[in-house]
Amino acid sequence: GESVGLHLPTLSVQEGDNSIINCAYSNSASDYFIWYKQESGKGPQFIIDIRSNMDKRQGQRVTVLLNKTVKHLSLQIAATQPGDSAVYFCAEKDSSASKIIFGSGTRLSIRP
Amino acid sequence: SQTIHQWPATLVQPVGSPLSLECTVEGTSNPNLYWYRQAAGRGLQLLFYSVGIGQISSEVPQNLSASRPQDRQFILSSKKLLLSDSGFYLCAWCRDRRTEAFFGQGTRLTVV
Numbered sequence: 001g002e003s004v005g006l007h008l009p010t011l012s013v014q015e016g017d018n019s020i021i022n023c024a025y026s027n028s029a030s031d032y033f034i035w036y037k038q039e040s041g042k043g044p045q046f047i048i049d050i051r052s053n054m055d056k057r058q059g060q061r062v063t064v065l066l067n068k069t070v071k072h073l074s075l076q077i078a079a080t081q082p083g084d085s086a087v088y089f090c091a092e093k094d095s096s097a098s099k100i101i102f103g104s105g106t107r108l109s110i111r112p
Numbered sequence: 113s114q115t116i117h118q119w120p121a122t123l124v125q126p127v128g129s130p131l132s133l134e135c136t137v138e139g140t141s142n143p144n145l146y147w148y149r150q151a152a153g154r155g156l157q158l159l160f161y162s163v164g165i166g167q168i169s170s171e172v173p174q175n176l177s178a179s180r181p182q183d184r185q186f187i188l189s190s191k192k193l194l195l196s197d198s199g200f201y202l203c204a205w206c207r208d209r210r211t212e213a214f215f216g217q218g219t220r221l222t223v224v
Contacts, residue, residue, distance in 0.1 A: 008153055034212050043118075043202050043215030044156070051210075089156065095209045098144050098163050099171070102156040 008087060010107040019077040023090035023103045026071065030092035034100070035064060035075045038087045047075070047088075077108075085110050114139035118203045118216030125223055131176075131190040133219050135203030138184065143205040145186040146213060147178055150200040162186060198223045 013019045025033070031052035036044035050057045050064045050073075057064050063076040073090050090103040118135045125131060137143050144163050148156040158171045160178035168178050175194060179187045186203060200220050206213040 008155075032210060036215075041218075041220075043204075043218050046212050046214065049212050091213075093209070098209050099158055099161050099169070100146065100204075100206070100213050101158060102148075104155045 008105045008107045010109055012109045012111055013080050014111050015082060016079055019075075019080045019084070019108055021075045021077075021088050021106045021108065023073040023075075023106075024071060025073060025090070025092045025103065027092060027094060027101070028071070029094045029096065030101075031095050032093040033064070033066060033073050034091040034093070035062075035073075036089045036091060036102075037084075038089060038105075040086075044089060080108075080110055082110050082112075084108060114205075114214070116203060116205055116214055116216045118219060120219055121217065122220045123222070125193050125221065127195055127223055128192050131188070131193050131197070131221070133188040133201055133203075133221075135186045135188075135216060136184055137205045140184070140205070140207065142183060143207060144209070144213075145180065146204040146206075147186065147188050148202040148204065150202060150218075152200075156202065160188070193223045195223050197221065 034049045035047040037047050038044040048059045048062050048064050050066050055066050061078045065074045087105050087107050089105045091100050093100050115138045146161045147159040150156050161169050162180045176190050200218050202218045203216040204213040
């Protein structure tokens with residue numbers, strides 16, 4: 001659900017290591033999930049999505065895992081690069097409705 | 113290809129003044145449209161969404177309103193701004209209930 005009032009947690013990762021960003025969602029009826037990357041001063045950009053009939057989906061250097069039993073979503077970034085520094089948000093959507101609800105977000109910081 | 117335009121990029125308005133932010137989408141028809149607000153260092157709060165001309169769903173009661181006078185135009189308005197209306201306003205569109213949303217570049221509003 002929405003956690004818009006909370007300060008963003010930070011994940012610090014060594015350059016070249018893998019990053020794992022977690023997200024919990026609240027609506028059991030949500031059946032479509034999206035990860036977004038937001039750089040400072042810009043709008044969120046789509047990274048990858050997954051539907052509820054899947055538990056894993058891979059893209060270029062990114063993998064999304066979905067665990068519907070515990071309502072948990074994760075984004076894995078392989079070989080993290082300086083350009084991956086940003087805030088990452090998960091979003092959930094109930095396809096019987098039209099609204100998209102964002103999670104609280106995680107700031108990813110890369111150590112050289 | 114589809115594009116979303118949002119303006120202005122920045123805006124400084126006095127307390128009690130009116131507001132009008134405009135968002136237009138090109139290259140698609142009958143999109144779902146969204147307005148979000150983001151406070152500094154926080155998550156995205158859904159304000160309004162629209163599935164068609166003249167159809168507006170409000171998520172958060174406040175002194176803002178939204179209108180959709182044309183298929184690909186979404187306007188966020190206020191008659192009298194409050195200090196608490198300051199934030200980063202983002203417009204987004206998606207093709208239908210089962211697809212991802214694409215965001216504009218945002219408007220940073222400062223109410224003084």
